[in-house]
Amino acid sequence: MTVARALPAMLVGLILLFLALPIVVVMVVSFSSATYLTFPPPAFGLRWYSVYFGSDDWLRSTWLSLWVAAAVVVLATLLGTLAALGIARLPKALRVLASALILSPLIVPVIVVAIGIYYAFARYGLVGTPAGLIFAHTCLAVPFVVTSVNASLAGIDPRLEQAALSLGATPIGAFFQITLPLIRPGVLVGALFAFITSFDELVVALFISGSGAVTLPRRMWDDLLYQIEPTIAAVSTLTIVLTVVLMGCAHLLGKRAAA
């Protein structure tokens, strides 16, 4: 290999190292035996995992985050899928308006969304409740469901529905037998994104989780204010594994849907 070819390859290699390094370091630190944060660790062990699994606070937050995310998945997927089906058939002016509302959380800076929700939810009495988190996270997750379902709807040949009708299927029958199975990968991808969106969400939680509904990211944040000990590395490693597995699924599903 000549220098002219090796140089760009090395450059890209360094950039990729830059991408991967922080995550690798967190994972390595989580297996540290040291009582303070240091790298490289003097020795390896599972002590920070046992701290995590032995802590009621950590486990309570984990369960809360998991079931809030699960509720968000149900709500966002149901509302988002129905809306995607409807919006595609709306007259253009209405379609543009509805899409703008639904997709805007992708554009509006999250701090603005967070304090807006905090401002109103304080009056609704939703601050510090899991319900408040579920409603807020659903609004943040819905754009992913709608875009994902929309993309798979757009990939369906309109003649398939016509074919089903010409073969005697009623419109409802055509939807359940043809359209729904064909958009299922898109719906699943949307659901996975909704889960991750809620599970990882911090900014809104900072404002509205109060003391009554402390999610996992919120507890990590609070913990970081006091100490940088490797428990967080252990929690981070667990969430990295969880999200990477889920997103890997979404990626493969998305690829299959596109094929």
Next chain:
Amino acid sequence: MSEGVEIRFEGLAAGRQSGVRLPWRLSWRPVMPLLLAAPLLLFMLVFYALPVLSMLMRSVNDPSWTLSHYASLPGDTVFLKVFSNTLYTSLTVTAGALLLGYPVALSLVRAPRYAPLILFLVLLPFWTSVLVRSYAWMVLLGRHGLINEALLAAGMIDRPLRILNTPLATQIAMVHILLPYMVLPIANALRQIDPSLARAASGLGATPWATFRQITLPLSMPGVAAGVLLVFVLALGFYITPAMVGGTREITLSMLIAQQVDQLNWAYAATLSVLLLATALAIIAVFYRLPGVGHTLRASAR
């Protein structure tokens, strides 16, 4: 009403009637799609749009209708410093992401053998939460973090550098976090370039560098513009990373807004929010006029 859409999605909107000589699908047409979309639209109005709007309204109706909150901004030195710092941070982060992102995008498209590995390494941070990644940079950049330890061990410094809690830490961490948003649209644009164009160019006597500069680079510009737009707008609103690794001296607009809310200074927080939102929207509006950007953005959103 566009005919094309009606034809496509007649299915659900079908009504059943036989006696009347009305076209069979006129009856339900506008109602059914609206019924499907209505629950979500209502939900988002109640739990998102109205909350955000009523908060933003505090910038003009606190204590009564007034524009004084906006009028005082140009003379507000704290705001001016924070705003320019936010823009500066976004700019440097965007430039850094472009510098690092373009080669990665190029290798993603040009080196098919390594593409899955590269894609995984790009997506891995993309899928990890911002909180975890910011935490990772705290670990790396701290006094006893990997960077300092490595530099000390190599004898390049004799005292730990202060990186954590400086703007530099914010910039490094944000480039890392936003890099995938730069790589993916550029890779998308590069992938759409017909490979025979490069072959034609070299057949016509262009060196590889000339081919890249005169063919590949110009044709990938819509992707670059889309990536720049995404990274810049996302960087503008960043809160967690600067708050975690950037220290308290050079804060960003998001952090100032959060501080004001903590002090229940809603009118000021709302004014700053409007400004932040308006800046983001203005930049999006400008970029959307550039040819090809809207299309590339939508394509990479998939």
Next chain:
Amino acid sequence: MTGAGRGASVSLSNLERRYDRVAAVAGVSLDILSGEFLTLLGPSGSGKSTTLMMIAGFETPTGGDIAIDGKSVVAMPPYRRNIGMVFQNYALFPHLTAADNIGFPLKQRGVGKAEREKLVREALALMQLPDHGERYPRQLSGGQQQRVALARAIVFKPRLLLMDEPLGALDKQLRENLQLEMRRLHAELGITFIYVTHDQEEALTMSDRIAVMNGGLVAQVGRPEDLYDRPGSRFVASFLGESNFLPAIVRGVEDDIVVAECEGSIVRALCPGRPATGEKVMLTTRPERIRFADGAFASTAPQNRLSVTVTEAVFAGERCRYMLQARDGTAMVLKEPSSAAIRRRAVGERTEIAWSVADTILV
């Protein structure tokens, strides 16, 4: 059921489809007989597909009526019309196997599982795909997908089958095989076929009758040979096969033959109407029906003759193709079956051509 009753009759009267102010179909009246193979032939934008979509029920007419077996179906949704349809690119359901695709219409009609499987097996056998039932559409070749789509459209025994350019995506060889197969199928089933295509050769090969469409209207309906031999308009003459057009001036009418002056010679042409003497008209004749008339040439049939100059000569395998120029500059094409025994004409050669009066039409 009797043979004649197996196919539905379709009657379009003054059928119209307007989008805003543009008429895609501008008043089509057409009676399609029970058991007939009728082709709607026309260039893109001629309204043939829109007409088909209205018969299927996917487009609502803005005027006129569609009657199937004498009963108006305009207000009937497509899923109740009981019409088989083969779509462009087939529209096979990608998530269902070939067998499930074919079983789909039976399932909609509540046919039991055992009966369904039997009918699907029969349909697969009829299409010569007995072992392909468990495959998904993407695992089938283009021709196989086409046959599955056909099987799916006829398995529920509709009395009318609509086909929208079903062979458009296939290569020439396969297309010709499937054309024959469809003819065979039509004869076997005895149901009415309405076939849409822009390919005139396909239309000529398969149809009982062809309706040539142009600009949202039916330009001419008739048997393939009638349309080819007696095109009623310049559009039909040029769209269906190749034609020469000769401007002429009417000099008189004898029975149903018009005598006209063309390129300084007198030519005769078949003519349905009675054009006035002195009227400027257009005569048409097919390139393969013209012969060089300077060698040993004899014919008992009445002939038209012109002197021409050869401007271009192309050897194309089974035939030779000559571009000719008449005295006043009108360009003509002549096609001659190739043979080693026939002398090839050279460019620049001046010669005489002749063709029969029966092959000359006033359009």
